[in-house]
Amino acid sequence: MITGEIRNKIDWIWTTLWTEGNTNPLTNIEQLTYLLFIKGLDEIELRKEKEANFLGLEYKGLFSEMPADFNDLQKKHWPKMRWTQFKQLPAEEMHQVMVSTIFPFIKTLGGKEDSAFSKYMKDASFLINKPATLQKVVTSLDSIQMEERDTKGDIYEYLLSKLQTSGTNGQFRTPRHIIKMIVELMKPSPEDSIIDPAMGSAGFLVAASEYLRKYHQDLFLVQGLKEHFHNTMFYGNDMDTTMLRIGAMNMMLHGVDAPNIEYRDSLSEDNKDAEKYTLVLANPPFKGSLDYESVSNDLLKVAKTKKTELLFISLFLRILKPGGRAAVIVPDGVLFGSSNAHKAIRKEIIENNKLEGIISMPSGVFKPYAGVSTGIMIFTKTGTGGTDNVWFYDMKADGYSLDDKRMKIEANDIDDIIVRFSNLDKEKERKRTEQSFFVPVDEIREQGYDLSINKYKEIEYEELEYSSPGEIIDYIQELEDEIVIGLNELKSLISEG
Incomplete structure (x- = not known):
């Protein structure tokens, strides 16, 4: 900040x-x-x-x-x-x-x-x-x-916060520290082809390019990888030409010569992309509702729905190559919604692909734009299943107050999330009462593919010892006697006056 x-x-x-x-x-x-x-x-x-x-x-x-x-x-x-x-x-x-x-x-x-x-x-x-x-x-x-x-990034984000709006289709400006956390969770490689199909100001793409500059400096010494970085690694779509201009400038200022940025409705028939990318990083529009006629037919095969947040997940599955990964922000409703479409999309990811993790974020993360509760869904496209145990994390703090002011505070789970997700083998013995834990896929099936962390988290209640009724009555009697004595002393003082 x-x-x-x-x-x-x-x-x-x-x-x-x-x-x-x-x-x-x-x-x-x-x-x-x-x-x-x-x-x-x-x-x-x-x-x-x-x-x-x-x-x-x-x-x-x-x-x-x-x-x-x-x-x-x-x-x-x-x-x-x-x-x-x-x-x-x-x-x-x-x-x-x-x-x-x-x-x-x-x-x-x-x-x-x-x-x-x-x-x-x-x-x-x-x-x-x-x-x-x-x-x-x-x-x-x-x-x-x-x-x-x-x-520069902080100034950019602060300028964007001046919009003070979530947009007509529910777009939210994703805080930079959340973007950075997601990128560090996914660890982009020099060979990746990365897309954000709802890119806005290209925050995810910029963060991925910065990660590669920091951890893979040698890629610029290899001609093929250097060319890939500048020309064929980064892709972004948006329907707002102003944001496309801002995103293009943002990428160029961060040293990417020729990002593939397109004016495109990612959900429409015009988007023919399929099995093209190895990494999706996105915070797609929430709460949007589209007509069936304006949506690509193959997206409706997975789940017939008008909700943009579900359609985007279908899109991610289509555009990823087998073995491709996705880390996407979704509203909580995607994780536990009870409609047929909600259940169908979750079942598709769990049964036919590999769901790896769900990170539940506190509702204040997107303030001052909105108080919506969100989560991060991390999965790999396999087409053949592979989900065995799903890792859940209950994020309680992101380093900033969860009110409209979003002031910096000490409490911050981000480093812990990154370390734990990078060492999942050490998470196997964690209890459901702790902040992170595994849930076997069979249990998720039994719960109707519900991915809400509250469905599986166990709360440990402290046993409190209360005094017996007799002791409580004695204590009340003592208080009453003290009150009577005090009143009598006050009365005598008044009469003497």
Whole structure:
């Protein structure tokens, strides 16, 4: 989470945009994203130039060569393009450089016309129309230290929290620490093909790329794996072009050159993906309801339903390769809902695939957006079954208060969850009264495929010893005698007065 100082600066920027006529929250986030993007680009280039200089190597970066199609005005602006120069310009000139040169330049940064970045930047517009407002925002953004990737991510999440809405189809902005936990549970490998079919700002894809940079640095030394990382590892779909633009910029700022980001309704007939990916990381829309006609027919074969949260699980099973894994956030209703569709989807995962774990999360995790109770479902597509014992974990704290303020606190189960899931062999002797435990698949069958942790968790009650009725009566009598004595003393004091 961001510090109070940074929070105050972002709030000030937000208020500045709002009071000067920019009242659409998503538009404001988009405009600030552009500025964060060009600031981040310059920081990346400066770092690469410094490294090349240290090694005595020549470096040809984004700003090494002026584009051949620049007009006279753009050629004049070229030396002022980089943030280090741009931020020092007078208001009028800053606005002119941004609108006529920088913004057209970043719109084509994806290189190929059909790249994810170029495709969704094509229709983008820069909408901070007052030079003085732009200068205020640039100056304030420049004062925020953002060298740390986590800080950038925290600022991004805080900006998204300004939406204060769950969206028409029940989308929720997934907290970054929950995303990071899920990625660390799944441990992406350099060979994985990773998809989020409801990607939003691409949080899961960014976290997976960061995990690989941290734990598999050697992949960048192997040409085939390096090419895979930049071109064929990351996939994301969404139906909001603004979020696609934000997601594409987010991925590029985190060093993924050409992510496969598509404008697509993942649940429709237009999505033909099948057995294509090895890892699904997702927080699909909750509480949405679609017409049967708008849903791909093969998704309805598993469970005939209009509920998006169930349809997405059917989709995950279809798009995963055999042996592919999924870690997805689902509303609690998916785990224990009693409708035929709810039971059918759970039965499909348990009987025909391998359900590995259910992590029950507290209801405050998604505040301030909503107080919905959710869980994380982890499974592997096998097509032949394989579920034997399912691991359950009762998360009680995620490091933040579970109210709307979400203040940082000491209580945090995340590290424990990661360690325990990584060492499941040591979990076999755990009792049902503990925070995590195994449940055999036969017992889950007996319970109608109910995956609610409360169905299997045992509560240990402490035996309390109560005094006998006679002792209680004696104690009450003593209290009454003391009251009478006190009243008599008070009465005598009043009469003496």
